[in-house]
Amino acid sequence: MALSAAIQGGRAGAARFRPDRIGLVISLVALGGLCLPFATVKPNRILAGVAKTILEALPQTGSILLLAVLFVAITIACLRSPAWLRLGASVLVLLALAGAIGVSGIVLTPSGNPYARVAPAAGFWLLAFAMALLTADALTRLRPGPFGRVAALAATAVVFGFILKSGLWDNLSILKEYAVRADSFWAAAAAHVELALGSLVAAVAFGLPIGILCHRVPKIRDAVLNALNIVQTVPSIALFGLLIAPLGWIAVHVPGAKAIGIQGIGMAPAFVALFLYSLLPVVANTVAGLAAVSPSANDAARGMGMTERERLFQVELPLALPVIITGIRIVLVQNIGLATIAALIGGGGFGVFVFQGIGQTAIDLVLLGTVPTVALAFAAAVILDAVVELLSTPSVRDSAP
Amino acid sequence: MIDIDTITKRYDDTEVVSDVSLSVPAGSIAVIVGTSGSGKTTLLRMINRLVEPTSGRIRIDGQDTHSLSPHVLRRKIGYAIQGHGLFPHRTVAQNIATVPKLLGWEPARIKQRVADLLTLFQLDPAAYGPRYPSALSGGQQQRVGVARALAAEPAVLLMDEPFGALDPVIRAKAQDDLRAIQRRFGTTIIMVTHDMEEAIHLGDRIAVMDGGRLLQYASPTEILTAPATGFVESLLGAADRPFRLLSLTTLADVVEPGTADGAPLSADATARDGLSALLWTGRDAAPVQSADGAPLGRVTRARLMAAARLPGQAPV
Numbered sequence: 183m184a185l186s187a188a189i190q191g192g193r194a195g196a197a198r199f200r201p202d203r204i205g206l207v208i209s210l211v212a213l214g215g216l217c218l219p220f221a222t223v224k225p226n227r228i229l230a231g232v233a234k235t236i237l238e239a240l241p242q243t244g245s246i247l248l249l250a251v252l253f254v255a256i257t258i259a260c261l262r263s264p265a266w267l268r269l270g271a272s273v274l275v276l277l278a279l280a281g282a283i284g285v286s287g288i289v290l291t292p293s294g295n296p297y298a299r300v301a302p303a304a305g306f307w308l309l310a311f312a313m314a315l316l317t318a319d320a321l322t323r324l325r326p327g328p329f330g331r332v333a334a335l336a337a338t339a340v341v342f343g344f345i346l347k348s349g350l351w352d353n354l355s356i357l358k359e360y361a362v363r364a365d366s367f368w369a370a371a372a373a374h375v376e377l378a379l380g381s382l383v384a385a386v387a388f389g390l391p392i393g394i395l396c397h398r399v400p401k402i403r404d405a406v407l408n409a410l411n412i413v414q415t416v417p418s419i420a421l422f423g424l425l426i427a428p429l430g431w432i433a434v435h436v437p438g439a440k441a442i443g444i445q446g447i448g449m450a451p452a453f454v455a456l457f458l459y460s461l462l463p464v465v466a467n468t469v470a471g472l473a474a475v476s477p478s479a480n481d482a483a484r485g486m487g488m489t490e491r492e493r494l495f496q497v498e499l500p501l502a503l504p505v506i507i508t509g510i511r512i513v514l515v516q517n518i519g520l521a522t523i524a525a526l527i528g529g530g531g532f533g534v535f536v537f538q539g540i541g542q543t544a545i546d547l548v549l550l551g552t553v554p555t556v557a558l559a560f561a562a563a564v565i566l567d568a569v570v571e572l573l574s575t576p577s578v579r580d581s582a583p
Numbered sequence: 584m585i586d587i588d589t590i591t592k593r594y595d596d597t598e599v600v601s602d603v604s605l606s607v608p609a610g611s612i613a614v615i616v617g618t619s620g621s622g623k624t625t626l627l628r629m630i631n632r633l634v635e636p637t638s639g640r641i642r643i644d645g646q647d648t649h650s651l652s653p654h655v656l657r658r659k660i661g662y663a664i665q666g667h668g669l670f671p672h673r674t675v676a677q678n679i680a681t682v683p684k685l686l687g688w689e690p691a692r693i694k695q696r697v698a699d700l701l702t703l704f705q706l707d708p709a710a711y712g713p714r715y716p717s718a719l720s721g722g723q724q725q726r727v728g729v730a731r732a733l734a735a736e737p738a739v740l741l742m743d744e745p746f747g748a749l750d751p752v753i754r755a756k757a758q759d760d761l762r763a764i765q766r767r768f769g770t771t772i773i774m775v776t777h778d779m780e781e782a783i784h785l786g787d788r789i790a791v792m793d794g795g796r797l798l799q800y801a802s803p804t805e806i807l808t809a810p811a812t813g814f815v816e817s818l819l820g821a822a823d824r825p826f827r828l829l830s831l832t833t834l835a836d837v838v839e840p841g842t843a844d845g846a847p848l849s850a851d852a853t854a855r856d857g858l859s860a861l862l863w864t865g866r867d868a869a870p871v872q873s874a875d876g877a878p879l880g881r882v883t884r885a886r887l888m889a890a891a892r893l894p895g896q897a898p899v
Contacts, residue, residue, distance in 0.1 A: 482668030485633055485741075486682050486731075487658030500672045
């Protein structure tokens with residue numbers, strides 16, 4: 183009540199004191215983050231840790247600097263400030279947080295204990311989350327074009343790469359887990375991408391023609407879509423189990439199958455399962471995209487003498503493409519997440535770290551598998567969203583006379 | 584010359600077009616009029632084989648349409664539809680170039696043809712060619728749709744309610760433009776509409792259809808003065824008939840020697856416009872001049888009212 187009264191009062195008073203509602207919420211989250219511990223220090227990777235506040239985790243000047251930029255950003259967030267200012271402030275705080283957590287890693291690691299772990303704690307995550315929200319909100323208000331969004335993504339990746347390369351975070355627990363697993367990390371990354379992208383390519387290669395067929399032959403459409411729907415409802419672990427027997431049989435009885443890696447467990451069933459899950463979004467979006475092509479454009483195409491093939495490739499597919507790519511985006515993001523489960527049956531990928539970490543109750547190891555997975559899915563979503571937008575808004579800009 | 588010979592289309596048990604025969608002389612406009620469900624669109628679509636007839640045949644310049652495969656036939660026939668059917672992902676220039684491209688014209692020839700057509704339809708090629716259809720007004724989209732249908736210089740143009748989505752002012756302009764372009768190229772046009780006004784305005788001959796049957800196929804004057812059935816008469820609208828009849832005559836046809844006061848009327852104007860001008864200004868007669876301003880004589884209200892009378896009807 184007091185708050186809303188303040189808002190009302192502010193509105194009635196000078197215009198520059200009007201609060202920004204989203205900014206207020208974000209600020210409350212950030213203030214909550216300030217009350218929680220910033221980092222934890224554990225004697226080793228499994229034991230419970232000791233929580234440290236910002237003042238304990240950073241040298242005095244450092245903590246004062248961080249708190250200062252944070253309060254500036256919160257002030258900017260709460261006022262109705264221009265979007266570029268909000269963006270600048272939130273990015274500055276994020277960079278400051280990145281620096282601070284690195285410094286606290288160096289400060290808090292006890293000398294002479296190679297097993298000790300310093301990890302970001304709830305306060306850090308909450309602050310980072312609040313500032314990421316502020317960044318996202320500011321970016322949304324700036325309405326960047328598809329190229330702008332991909333550029334922002336690339337800039338973020340470059341900054342992260344730079345920080346990782348600089349060794350600033352080397353004392354943090356996730357990177358300590360990484361340091362002892364560098365080789366298997368990149369092998370897991372390769373397997374993860376191979377699973378997610380490979381099954382997507384296969385799903386598009388099969389799903390697109392199936393979708394086109396469903397569009398042209400309405401009689402089979404419902405049957406195909408229902409069948410794929412049922413596949414979608416089978417839990418992934420159950421699907422892996424169901425695939426062990428047939429793939430094992432193929433490995434034994436089909437000559438050459440084993441040589442290309444087909445067996446009851448491992449990469450093959452994971453690949454097949456992801457492929458099956460991917461089919462529904464690809465087929466359904468192809469059907470929906472083709473169905474949405476305007477009947478008059480189709481009628482004109484036929485009336486002007488396009489053959490069925492010409493009509494498909496020159497009119498229907500180009501017009502359906504944004505919807506089809508949206509399906510591919512869904513599949514890619516879904517696959518990057520689902521590929522984690524492949525580790526359960528020896529399929530590799532980042533899931534290896536997640537399940538090892540769960541087994542060892544080592545949360546840092548779980549994060550080593552989780553963080554890159556989330557980052558990959560996020561990047562895939564941003565890039566494919568940009569592609570969809572580029573394909574669906576033809577404008578004067580990109581038309582050569 | 585288009586010869587439609589006892590054509591019938593049957594879906595299951597329903598006959599949507601029954602035993603229709605008509606022929607359209609080369610270089611003329613035939614308008615098929617009817618209410619929805621009359622089979623007019625089906626009849627039109629059988630000419631370029633978007634619909635395959637159940638029986639009967641259609642010949643264009645003596646050649647049976649079934650002697651060609653459908654897509655080859657359609658590339659020789661212009662096709663314009665209501666709501667223009669432009670491809671939203673292609674620019675105006677690319678849209679117009681569709682059929683010439685399918686026919687494998689040289690790029691330079693296509694470019695020239697697109698520029699010529701856009702100019703003909705009063706659209707600046709440099710400004711409008713690179714635009715996407717969504718950036719055009721409804722009237723411009725419709726013009727591009729007709730330009731696209733004419734791109735490969737077809738001898739025959741089929742139009743399915745091409746002006747149906749336009750507002751009355753733009754529609755009248757589009758009709759006049761079409762008429763001018765048709766005279767210039769000598770294109771044979773078959774157009775479908777539900778608007779009798781449009782049929783009388785554009786058609787050299789009008790085919791009235793109802794329930795899949797051709798009720799009457801005749802000149803606009805004959806349709807107006809001697810409607811074959813009560814249905815044709817009802818389509819004409821009893822109250823509008825004299826004015827529609829007048830709209831088929833120009834002042835040049837009714838001008839008589841003599842002089843009159845007041846602003847002169849153009850000899851190109853329709854008799855309907857002439858009578859309207861006389862009624863509005865309260866005059867009994869007005870001078871008539873040719874397009875270049877030379878005095879031709881005068882037109883009287885009595886003469887115009889006689890022209891609006893059903894032929895053979897004695898004045899009271």
